[in-house]
Amino acid sequence: MLDDKQNHLLQMGVMLSTAGLIINAFVVVVGAFGMNINIDLFKDDTNAEKDIVGGCTTGSIFLYVVAIASNKGF
Template identity: 65%
Template sequence: MDHTQEQLYAASLRRDSHGTHTSTTHSVISKHLDVEELEMLLEAYFVQIDGTLNKLSTLREYVDDTEDYINIMLDDKQNHLLQMGVMLTTATLVVSAFVVVAGIFGMNIKIDLFNEEKAGMQEFLWTVGGGATGSVFLYVIAIAWCKHKRLLE
């Protein structure tokens, strides 16, 4: 009886150890497969996220380049407006000088230009024409000087 009990006990141990060994091996293999599947999923998500990040980085660079281009264009337009302002201010200065000359000749002062005996109107027209020509000449000289100093293009 003693021998039979030992054989049954040994058989039951073999089954338990074999069953435990099998279930442990099955658990390890199952866990190993679950980790591999998880790693594959995570790697796929990482690749997708990396691709999205690359697209966003490219888009950010494109937006930055577009912003720089727009700022350059705005600066160019602003420079053109400033140059137009310089030209108009110069024209205003020259016309103001001509108005001063015309104002001096328009006063009621006694000068030989307005003597009735001479051809006063013809001399006045020559004076106005000469003043206008001189004003245009001064304007051209002022613009040429600004271009020489590189204030204008």
């Protein structure tokens, strides 16, 4: 019974660590695009910032699901 509880705690630790890694990657990407750098990406479209944040959010969720799914396979 104790081994089962320990395994569950280890799995939760892996899931939380993976979530932290993905969230940190999200923050880095959105922070890089959030800087006041004059590039052609932001000149024509006023909603480009929302598109980037939405794309990064979707990508982060996808990466988390893939990481957890690949962890369950082992």
